[in-house]
Amino acid sequence: MNLIETDKLTKRYGSKLALDGVSLELKPGRPVALVGPNGAGKTTLMSLLCGYIRQDSGEMRILGHTPGHAALLGKVSALPQDALLDPNFTVIEQLGFFARLQGFGPKDAQHEALRVLELVDLKDSAKSKPGALSHGMAKRVAIAQSLIGTPKLVLLDEPTAGLDPANARAIRDLIASTSGDTTFMISSHNLEELERLCDTVLYLDKGKLSQSLSLSSLDAKRSVAEAHLTLSLHSEARADLQPRLSSLPGVTHVKAQASGREFILSYAPKPTGHDTYELELALFRLLAQEGISYRQVLNGKSLEDKLFS
Numbered sequence: 001m002n003l004i005e006t007d008k009l010t011k012r013y014g015s016k017l018a019l020d021g022v023s024l025e026l027k028p029g030r031p032v033a034l035v036g037p038n039g040a041g042k043t044t045l046m047s048l049l050c051g052y053i054r055q056d057s058g059e060m061r062i063l064g065h066t067p068g069h070a071a072l073l074g075k076v077s078a079l080p081q082d083a084l085l086d087p088n089f090t091v092i093e094q095l096g097f098f099a100r101l102q103g104f105g106p107k108d109a110q111h112e113a114l115r116v117l118e119l120v121d122l123k124d125s126a127k128s129k130p131g132a133l134s135h136g137m138a139k140r141v142a143i144a145q146s147l148i149g150t151p152k153l154v155l156l157d158e159p160t161a162g163l164d165p166a167n168a169r170a171i172r173d174l175i176a177s178t179s180g181d182t183t184f185m186i187s188s189h190n191l192e193e194l195e196r197l198c199d200t201v202l203y204l205d206k207g208k209l210s211q212s213l214s215l216s217s218l219d220a221k222r223s224v225a226e227a228h229l230t231l232s233l234h235s236e237a238r239a240d241l242q243p244r245l246s247s248l249p250g251v252t253h254v255k256a257q258a259s260g261r262e263f264i265l266s267y268a269p270k271p272t273g274h275d276t277y278e279l280e281l282a283l284f285r286l287l288a289q290e291g292i293s294y295r296q297v298l299n300g301k302s303l304e305d306k307l308f309s
């Protein structure tokens with residue numbers, strides 16, 4: 001059964017068309033990325049899926065039910081962009097309360113609250129009030145809340161926005177390890193993060209779903225004819241780097257972008273051309289010889305390039 005199905009989903013706020021005939025079908029599985037510029041309709045789509053607001057026209061189903069239906073109680077949850085904890089109650093009291101709302105008995109609610117706190121590595125903060133938590137810890141508590149009852153679908157709006165790298169990584173690891181029974185839909189402007197977590201990307205622009213692509217199938221299709229390495233540098237490269245990259249074994253084309261801080265190397269993969277290992281070796285040798293410090297070398301193209309090139 002499809003996890004999510006929408007058909008010509010449309011939502012207006014007054015004269016503003018926020019979602020314009022969005023049709024999609026998603027199976028349960030690996031996390032799904034929801035991307036698009038500011039105002040594209042991402043939050044609106046998530047709010048509709050949660051049943052917080054109603055569409056003006058079109059259809060949608062989650063696990064075969066209309067969002068908000070009693071059968072979905074505990075099966076769908078969300079972390080809104082601006083999720084807030086109540087400053088007057090301890091973390092465990094709040095999570096226990098939400099577990100009770102989902103139908104857990106008093107004792108089981110405590111156990112469930114502790115279970116999800118352990119998932120986000122915050123069991124020691126169970127008795128703290130939100131005022132004693134850092135921004136990153138508060139976000140992790142909010143994510144713990146969204147995991148109460150092991151829902152089938154969790155919608156995360158900007159889960160790592162404003163977090164330091166360690167907290168952002170803890171959240172990414174949590175999403176990766178919890179994926180399976182739970183499918184995450186993640187809205188974020190951090191394409192690098194989405195690239196690491198998600199196979200499927202939904203791209204919204206001006207309320208329209210203009211792309212819905214599976215990164216792995218796209219990569220598989222492209223790799224038959226052409227493969228890519230993406231080199232990201234810490235700072236702008238010298239002018240002679242691009243021609244030197246072009247002369248590496250098997251390279252057919254080099255595109256410079258991000259003001260000379262990123263290069264996409266295209267090459268013909270085996271059996272007709274060279275293998276990645278050979279090219280990577282030559283690339284690392286060149287970088288070492290020239291004393292160039294690099295941020296990362298990515299096998300393939302970045303998500304940003306797949307979406308916008």
Ligand SMILES: Nc1ncnc2c1ncn2[C@@H]1O[C@H](COP(=O)(O)OP(=O)(O)OP(=O)(O)O)[C@@H](O)[C@H]1O
Pocket residue numbers: 013014016017018036037038039040041042043044045
């Ligand atoms: N309650 C509202 N009343 C009026 N207009 C709204 C309301 N909520 C959203 N909009 C408008 O609908 C459009 C889609 O907004 P939405 O918040 O869904 O976009 P988004 O993709 O989540 O944006 P962002 O990346 O900035 O969070 C925008 O033009 C926004 O101004």
